[in-house]
Amino acid sequence: MAKHRARKRFGQHFLSDWGVIDAIVQAISPSGDDTIVEIGPGQGAITEPLAERAGHLHVVELDRDLVAQLQQQYGDRDNVAVHAADALQFDFASLGSDLRIVGNLPYNISTPLLFRLLKFREAIIDMHFMLQKEVVDRMAARPGTKAYGRLGIMLGCYLSVEALFDVEPDAFSPPPAVTSAVVRLDPLPPGTFEIADEQGLSTLVATAFMQRRKTLRNSLRNTADSRDFKAAGIDPGQRPEQLAIADYVRLSNHLAGKSR
């Protein structure tokens, strides 16, 4: 394969550790019935083992040079389709339903990409991603911990999050500056949380966490009064990290009902 120079603006860190590649493929455990979508295949570190095992494999790559290499390598493989596209714009629903999404993602776009994928959650069976460990810790955080906050709450409304294992920088070429981790995401059954106003919930959570050390009474004083807290069954003397996802949903739904 032609030598490719890693491009920083595309967040390129190519996996080069076979043990890690193997562990990722094992975690995904692809089968002949699966339609797998790989975001950012790069030079194909996990693409090849996926292509060997999956029924269908779609890869979505932004870098045109890498797309050309992938087309050369996979052009005549019946079960592989190469899409030259930006994953942030890509219509994942066009690939059908029951999708399994995977990727060693470019870390600079990981949060917007996760929120974009939420829109397609009904077409998704599960997702496995390599991300910055710090981001995985926030995604998987439980109430009452330092890492618990906006990201974990907003994703947790729709997905269950399981951190699988850490990956050190030397597993990549070039190595990233930070430790990475592999995370598994499973869409929750529809209706697990009934959310009346998604934007309202997002704003409520953002406002509550603007000052982590303040009580909710204080941070939310322009949003909710003592009667609202009482109606939602929440003690306003608590700090934002003490509330569970269901508490935020309840308070938000109460406020949404009031403003109608």
Ligand code: SAH
């Ligand atoms: N999966 C490969 C490459 C990881 S590097 C490996 O593990 O070795 C991240 C990859 O995502 C690169 O190939 C980069 O070009 C690609 N990429 C960056 N931004 C993208 C975007 N918006 N949409 C699709 N792919 C993107």
